Amino acid sequence: MPEVFVSYRTGDGENVATLIERDLSHRFGDDRVFRDGKSIRSGATHRDVLSGSSAETKVLLVVIGAHWLSLRDEDGDDGLDDERNRTREEILDAFECGARVVPVLCGRTVPPLSPTALPTELAPLADHQFLRFDTGDTETDLGKIAAELVDLVPGLTDRTARSDSGGTRNSLDGCLSGVAIRAGDQCGGPAVHGDGAGYVAGANTGGTRQNFGTSRAREGNR
Structure with missing residues (x-):
């Protein structure tokens, strides 16, 4: 039911x-x-x-x-x-x-x-x-x-809710240089693209991605 x-x-x-x-x-x-x-x-x-x-x-x-x-x-x-x-x-x-x-x-x-x-x-x-x-x-x-x-209701799950379990993505589009910092547990290794600096602190078991520069398109009655 x-x-x-x-x-x-x-x-x-x-x-x-x-x-x-x-x-x-x-x-x-x-x-x-x-x-x-x-x-x-x-x-x-x-x-x-x-x-x-x-x-x-x-x-x-x-x-x-x-x-x-x-x-x-x-x-x-x-x-x-x-x-x-x-x-x-x-x-x-x-x-x-x-x-x-x-x-x-x-x-x-x-x-x-x-x-x-x-x-x-x-x-x-x-x-x-x-x-x-x-x-x-x-x-x-x-x-x-x-x-x-x-x-x-135990076990009822909202299938449309966003999940943040896929890692952290940090993007500074339109900048020639910048600094991005992420602290805490991460999933995988950090990746930095473009001119800029990145710093990651904490356990790294997922992934942190940083982009500096031009963005790329993604896709009865009652």
Whole structure:
């Protein structure tokens, strides 16, 4: 089962939920992040799949927009106080099974949840520390959500994260002369090209490369 479940209410935060899920799927792998529009196969029963997935997930992200609390269907039913509400079921299943439930507030103006504004069974959600997602700073906030999940879920690895294990490359392009210094453990021997001076201190087991001079091109209702 996916370790991360993205929950939302149709008519409130589905666009943000899709954006968050796609980014996390790119970072962690498609099979490790659940969103109903992506993860429920044709012919499957929504209620059974959602209930089972939210009960077995490690982290439930609850995407909360401006209308998350007040949203109801055309008949005035299926609000969060309705036992048939899917978002309500997802949260309660996660509570019961001990998953980490994280509210994600969409935008700068959506206030933190108040226990008195929630149905009694959902009131504990207000005590859970929230994350904020601002569409005005999408890249930064997506990175924060991903980093938080890496800390919360053992074995979850961000495949897009940069690795500094390939050694140190130091370039002073456009200079006829210069000085570059690197101190600490290095991987391999130092290499210096062009006019300049280089100094490396510490164990040298990887590689330090310095270039002086001209650079070279490289390449359902909820």
